[in-house]
Amino acid sequence: MFIQTEETPNPQSLKFLPGCTVMGEAEPVSFVQGDLIDKSPFSKKLLEIEGIEGVFLGTDFVTITKNPDAEWLVLKPAVLETLMELFVNNFPIILCTMDDGVSVSDDKEDPIIRQIKELLDSRIRPAVAQDGGDILFDSFQEGTVYLKMQGACSGCPSSTATLKSGIENMLKYYVPEVTEVRQVGN
Numbered sequence: 001m002f003i004q005t006e007e008t009p010n011p012q013s014l015k016f017l018p019g020c021t022v023m024g025e026a027e028p029v030s031f032v033q034g035d036l037i038d039k040s041p042f043s044k045k046l047l048e049i050e051g052i053e054g055v056f057l058g059t060d061f062v063t064i065t066k067n068p069d070a071e072w073l074v075l076k077p078a079v080l081e082t083l084m085e086l087f088v089n090n091f092p093i094i095l096c097t098m099d100d101g102v103s104v105s106d107d108k109e110d111p112i113i114r115q116i117k118e119l120l121d122s123r124i125r126p127a128v129a130q131d132g133g134d135i136l137f138d139s140f141q142e143g144t145v146y147l148k149m150q151g152a153c154s155g156c157p158s159s160t161a162t163l164k165s166g167i168e169n170m171l172k173y174y175v176p177e178v179t180e181v182r183q184v185g186n
Helices: 041-047 072-088 111-130 158-176
Strands: 002-007 015-016 029-032 052-057 062-066 133-141 146-153 179-182
Touching: 015 072, 029 041, 029 133, 041 052, 041 072, 052 146, 111 133, 111 158, 146 158, 158 179
Parallel strands: 146 179
Antiparallel strands: 002 015, 015 062, 029 052, 052 062, 133 146
16 A cells, blocks of 8 residues: 655645545544544544644545654654554544534525535636645525635634635625625634
């Protein structure tokens, strides 16, 4: 097994590409130090590495976020070794279905919210996944769209600019009811 790495716009995060499915069709999920992570033995093992603060499990990648004081030069070999061990031994990634608090779309959902989610899923989420992160819909209230940033997007220095100049402009263009986009806490 050969695991590739890619830098992300966030200097604290590195994207690891194992060449196989991680979450597949399941929703991406994020864990940080301090979470109750018994549902993901895979993430728990990675978070045991000193200096690692977060694990984001994407479709076919794992994004690791480090402590600002830690150095990738030291952490990267330890992460690669742990990932190799986890994948080769088919370590359980998720033990049961995760509930991340994001509502599932249904036929009774507001058409504006449905349109916002469709734009996020078709145009925005694939682009941020390339950078090792994800953006999830939280809510839409009085013209404001609230989004949750995960993986490399969470804490990225350029995330505010991406949110305001990229995502906000696109949503305003396609959904005139949108007046602003804001990030909610992780």
